[in-house]
Amino acid sequence: MVEAAMTAPIADPASSFTLPDFALLQERIMACGRTQVEAALGREKRSLADLAALLSPAAEEVLPALARRAAAITSQRFGRVIQLYAPLYLSSYCANRCLYCGFSCDNEIPRRVLSLEEAEAEARILSRRGFEHILLVSGEAPTRMGVDYLEELARRLRDHFAAISIEVQPLKQAEYARLFAAGITAVAIYQETYDRRTYAEVHPAGLKADYDRRLAIPARVALAGMREVGLGALLGLADWRAEGLALGMHLAWLRKLAWRTALTVSFPRLRPAPGSFKPRVAVNEKNLSQLLFALRLFDPDVGLVLSTREEPRFRDGMIGLGPTRYSAGSCTVPGGYGDREAAGEQFVIGDHRELEQVAAAIRAKGYDPIRKDWDSVFQRN
Numbered sequence: 001m002v003e004a005a006m007t008a009p010i011a012d013p014a015s016s017f018t019l020p021d022f023a024l025l026q027e028r029i030m031a032c033g034r035t036q037v038e039a040a041l042g043r044e045k046r047s048l049a050d051l052a053a054l055l056s057p058a059a060e061e062v063l064p065a066l067a068r069r070a071a072a073i074t075s076q077r078f079g080r081v082i083q084l085y086a087p088l089y090l091s092s093y094c095a096n097r098c099l100y101c102g103f104s105c106d107n108e109i110p111r112r113v114l115s116l117e118e119a120e121a122e123a124r125i126l127s128r129r130g131f132e133h134i135l136l137v138s139g140e141a142p143t144r145m146g147v148d149y150l151e152e153l154a155r156r157l158r159d160h161f162a163a164i165s166i167e168v169q170p171l172k173q174a175e176y177a178r179l180f181a182a183g184i185t186a187v188a189i190y191q192e193t194y195d196r197r198t199y200a201e202v203h204p205a206g207l208k209a210d211y212d213r214r215l216a217i218p219a220r221v222a223l224a225g226m227r228e229v230g231l232g233a234l235l236g237l238a239d240w241r242a243e244g245l246a247l248g249m250h251l252a253w254l255r256k257l258a259w260r261t262a263l264t265v266s267f268p269r270l271r272p273a274p275g276s277f278k279p280r281v282a283v284n285e286k287n288l289s290q291l292l293f294a295l296r297l298f299d300p301d302v303g304l305v306l307s308t309r310e311e312p313r314f315r316d317g318m319i320g321l322g323p324t325r326y327s328a329g330s331c332t333v334p335g336g337y338g339d340r341e342a343a344g345e346q347f348v349i350g351d352h353r354e355l356e357q358v359a360a361a362i363r364a365k366g367y368d369p370i371r372k373d374w375d376s377v378f379q380r381n
Contacts (some may be wrong), residue, residue, distance in 0.1 A: 004015045008307055009182065010136045012261050013219060013257055014173070014216045014220045014223060015212065015215075015216040015219070015225065017216070017219065017250065017253050017254075019194060019217060019246055019249060021196075022194060022195040022196065022197070022198075022238065022239075022242055022246070024241055025242040025245045025246060026242045027053075027234060028049075028052050028245070029053075029055050029056050029242060029245060030056065030057070031053045032052055032056035032058055032059075032096075033052040033056075033058050034058050034061065035061060036052075036053035036056070036058070036143070037056065037058050037059045037061075038049075038052045038053065038062075039053070039218055040053040040054050040297070041054075041062065041065060041066070041069060041297075046181075046297055046298050048245070048248055048249060048252065048298075050297075051244070051245055051248045051295075051297075051298040052245055054066065054240070054290075054293070054294035054297055054298070054342060055241045055245055055290065055291065055294050059290060059294070060286070060290060060353035062253065063286070063289065063290060065320050066162060066290065066294065066297065067260075067289070067293055067295040069293070069297055070149065070292070070293040070296040070297060070321055070322040071072070071320055071321045071322070073296055073297065073300045074296060074320070074321070074322050074324065075320070076300075077300050077301055078324050079264040079368075080320070080325065080366060080367045080368055081324075081367060081368045081369075081370050082319065082324060082325065082326055082362050082367055082368070082369055082370070083133060083324060083325045083326070083369075083370050083371070084131070084133065084325075084326055084327070084328050084355060084358065084359065084369050084370065084371050085131065085133035085134060085163075085165070085258065085325065085327055085328075086124055086126050086129075086131045086133075086134055086135070086136055086327060086328060086329055086330060086335075086355070087134070087136075087167075087327060087330055087331075087332070088119070088123060088134050088135065088136050088137065089137045089138065089273070089332055089333060089334045089336065090113065090114050090119055090136055090137065090145060090153075090168075090334060091112065091113035091114065091138040091139055091141065091144055091145045091334055092109065092110070092111050092112055092113075092137040092138075092139055092333070092334050092344050092346070093111050093112075093113055093138075093139050093141035093144040093145070093206065094139030094140050094141050094206075095110070095139075095140060095141045095142075095143075095206050096139075096203065096205070096206030096207065096208040097203070097204050097205040097215040098192075098202060098203055098206075098208060099201075099202045099203075099204070099275070099277045100192075100202055100236075100237065100270060100273070100275075100277045101273065101275075101342075101346065101347075102273035102274040102275065102332075102345060102346040102347050103139040103346050104274075104275060105206070106275070107274040107275050109219045109274050109343070109344040110194075110342075110343045110344035111294070112334045112335060112342075112344065113138075113141075113144050113145050113334065114334050115362045116149065116152060116153055116156065116336055118335060118338075119136075119153055120153075120156055121338055122335065122337050122338055123133075123157050123160065123161070124134050124160075125337045125338055126329075126337060127161065129329060129354070129355050129357070130355050130371060131161075131329075131355065131371060132161055132195045132371040133161065133162060133163040133165070133371065134157075134161055134163075134164055134165070134166075134169065135165045135167055135327075136150070136153070136164065136165065136166045136167070136169045137166075137167045137332075137346075138167075138169070138254065139166070139169075139346075140170075140206070140207065140208060141169070142169055145168075147171055147175045147178060148177065150179055150182075150184070151178055151179055151182045152182075154179060154182040154183040154184050154289040155182050155183060157183065158182070161245065162371070163185045163186065163290065164183055164184050164185055164186075165186035165187065165188060165219065165228070165230070165231075165349070166179070166184055166186075166187055166188070167187075167188040167189070167190075169207070170189065170207070170213070170214065170217045173220040173221075173223055173224045174222075174224070175223035175224075176220065176221050176225075176226055176355055177225055178226040179226075179227050180224060180225050180227075180253040181282060183260075184226070185226070185227050185228060185229060186220045186225045186226060186228035186229070186230060186262075186264075187218075187226050187228070187229055187230065188229075188230030188232070188264075188266065189214075189217045189218050189229070189230065189231070190230075190231065190232035190233065190234065190266065190268070191214055191215060191231070191232070191233060191246075191250075192214075192233065192234045192237065192324065193233055193234060193237040193238045193243065194233060194238075194242070194243055194246035194247070194250075195237070195238040195239070195242070195243075196211055198237050198238040198280070199211045199240045202237060212285045218231060218250070218254060219257055219258070222254060222257065222258035222286075223257075223258065225283075227262060228261065228262040228263070228264060228303075229254065229258075229261055229262075229264070230264040230265070230266060230303075230305070231238025231247060231250055231251065231254075231262055231263065231266070232247075232265055232266035232267065232268060232305075232308075233246070233247060233266070234268050234270060235267060235268065235269045235270065235281075235283040235287075235288065236269055236270035236271075236279030236280065236281055236282075237270070237279075237280055237281065238280065238281060238284050239281060240281065240287055240288075240291055241291075243291075244291045244295060245293060247265060247295065248295060248298050248299070251263055251265070251295075251298075251299050251302060252299075255299075262301060262303065263299075263301075263302050263303070264303035264304070264305055265302055265303070265304055265305065266305040266307065267288060267291065267292060267304070267305070267306060267307075268307060268309050269283055269288065269309055269310070270283075271347040271348050271349070271350065272345065272347065272348045273311050273345075273347040273348065274345075278292065285314050288310075288314075289318070289321075292306075292318070292321075292322045292323065293303060293307065293321070293322055295322075296321070296322040300305065303324045303325055304322050304324055304325070305324075305325045305326075305327075306318055306326055307330070308323070308327045308328065308330040308349045308350060308351040308352075309347070309349060309350050309351075310350050310351060311350045311351060312350075312351045312353060312361070315351055315358075315361075316361045316365070318365055319361070319365040320361055320365055320366075320367055326358060326362070326369075327352045327354065328349065328351075328354065328355045328357075328358035328359070329353070329355045329358075330349050330351075331345075331347045331349075332346040332347055332349065333346075
């Protein structure tokens with residue numbers, strides 16, 4: 001059942017990815033026992049059925065074994081390095097009504113879109129702090145900040161950073177190609193939840209309410225030639241185990257569709273934010289660890305991102321066990337690096353340490369915090 005969705009003929013490559021019903025994914029996971037878990041652990045190459053086993057409650061009994069195997073694979077594929085980056089928030093305007101997000105148009109918060117000059121100034125602050133990889137972030141309001149703005153900003157910044165990623169509103173495939181030519185190296189586009197029913201409930205209005213449109217965007221990014229695509233589910237909206245299996249299916253499908261494109265997965269857990277939304281599903285650190293280990297065993301080459309949503313203690317404890325990229329010194333307010341009093345954050349972060357403090361924690365574990373993307377030269381026109 002799980003593999004069946006991966007073998008359907010492709011008509012429109014970008015929109016042909018489909019998932020079984022979310023409840024069926026849950027049933028597949030809950031049907032796994034200790035025998036399936038041990039078999040999955042013993043294999044070198046793991047199937048989607050193995051991923052279901054590694055995400056099951058039965059796998060909780062062997063979590064230390066999962067951690068050891070994940071650490072070994074990560075060291076083998078990525079070495080003893082962790083890449084560091086910082087988000088740069090460009091705009092807090094958003095046309096969507098996402099119930100969980102501080103930038104939702106329903107929330108009364110200070111709104112701001114940075115001018116190109118203001119965005120450059122924020123980027124220069126990050127550059128002086130030692131960052132060479134930045135993630136440009138904005139709410140989804142195309143009339144406030146469109147592709148022309150992003151293209152011009154990329155051209156202004158590309159000679160000052162080794163890698164520039166974006167997490168903005170979905171764009172057309174041709175627009176992603178324009179941004180790639182301008183210097184953007186990667187796009188993060190999270191489905192938020194792969195459960196259609198939950199998706200509809202937490203996205204009642206706006207372009208983001210279209211589940212299928214959102215699901216097709218990572219493929220369009222890859223087909224546009226972008227070097228890297230980032231996936232993720234917002235943990236706390238629906239069953240995290242089924243979200244993990246859906247992420248694995250999405251990863252495997254994209255591997256076949258765009259084998260030259262690097263893939264990453266982020267693990268954002270819901271954090272306090274403007275509005276009254278509360279997590280629908282509890283996801284603790286043990287759950288998050290199991291999800292991360294399971295995806296590492298399933299896809300040895302995927303980049304795993306652990307952001308400042310998590311507390312320092314947990315992030316430090318995960319060094320070497322699977323994550324390959326950490327954010328540091330983060331601020332979720334447009335203009336917040338230059339103005340510490342700026343208001344209107346998207347959510348409250350958990351790790352407030354600056355770059356050098358996070359780097360020191362990584363070095364203390366015997367790992368090398370890196371700030372430069374080694375192959376950024378191939379991006380230049």
